[in-house]
Amino acid sequence: MNLPRLPIPGLFITATDTGVGKTIIAGAIARSLKSAGRRVAVLKPVATGCASVREGLVSEDAEFLAAASDTHHPLDLICPNRYQEALAPSVAARRAKQPLDWEAVARSIRIMSADSDAMIIEGVGGVLAPLDDKTSVRDMIVALGTPAVIAARAGLGTINHTLLTIEALRSAGVPIAGVVINRYPTDSVGIAEESAPREIERIAKAPILAIVPEERIHLPTIPAGIMSAIAQVDWEALLG
Numbered sequence: 001m002n003l004p005r006l007p008i009p010g011l012f013i014t015a016t017d018t019g020v021g022k023t024i025i026a027g028a029i030a031r032s033l034k035s036a037g038r039r040v041a042v043l044k045p046v047a048t049g050c051a052s053v054r055e056g057l058v059s060e061d062a063e064f065l066a067a068a069s070d071t072h073h074p075l076d077l078i079c080p081n082r083y084q085e086a087l088a089p090s091v092a093a094r095r096a097k098q099p100l101d102w103e104a105v106a107r108s109i110r111i112m113s114a115d116s117d118a119m120i121i122e123g124v125g126g127v128l129a130p131l132d133d134k135t136s137v138r139d140m141i142v143a144l145g146t147p148a149v150i151a152a153r154a155g156l157g158t159i160n161h162t163l164l165t166i167e168a169l170r171s172a173g174v175p176i177a178g179v180v181i182n183r184y185p186t187d188s189v190g191i192a193e194e195s196a197p198r199e200i201e202r203i204a205k206a207p208i209l210a211i212v213p214e215e216r217i218h219l220p221t222i223p224a225g226i227m228s229a230i231a232q233v234d235w236e237a238l239l240g
Helices: 022-035 060-069 089-096 102-113 137-144 158-171 191-204 224-231
Strands: 010-015 040-043 051-053 056-058 118-122 148-152 176-184 208-213
Touching: 010 022, 010 137, 010 158, 022 040, 022 060, 022 118, 022 148, 022 176, 022 224, 040 060, 040 102, 056 060, 060 118, 102 118, 137 158, 148 158, 158 176, 158 191, 176 191, 191 208, 208 224
Parallel strands: 010 118, 010 148, 040 118, 148 176, 176 208
Antiparallel strands: 051 056
16 A cells, blocks of 8 residues: 555544444535535545446445535546445455555545545445455555544444444554444434443543434435534544
């Protein structure tokens, strides 16, 4: 892997696992910054589970990020590495006989940074998900030099998963901007959901930035309740 440090302020959106909702959180943060007057670039360095269309492979996550940020950058820059099978990137790349192109990621960063004030980068899977035989998501965050925002589930088990993620990032020197609890069941809150945010803050000494309600999502629309929770955070102050 040969990536430059991000030349503009940015945040890396990661998660405790796959399927936690990184994309909706990343998109909502990008939209919040856009609403504050920032020129926001969005980057999804690698995506798996992409749809095959006449033009090639398309990442639905990248399409959503583009819509959320209202960017003029093309999808090939936003998501330079795309694989059809919904597998860990290293496995998907091996099976497709198409190694991850790090120079394409660096090119996307160079081009999009030139006319942007900030960049929101969305990872894939959790922080130790393998991108190739030598590189994990965590290695990519370290190379880019950005603070990390961790998307976490609301229910039982999230304390352990979130603390492990924080420990893995801190051991590599990655600054933690904070944690976003996603899909919080406001209509049926149990003790597990209610206690988890306080326990994470108490043990990890990492801030809970937002508690995002569980709402029905029809992309590319972001429900008002999600945007309201995200908009309460001063994202500009957290940009690395």
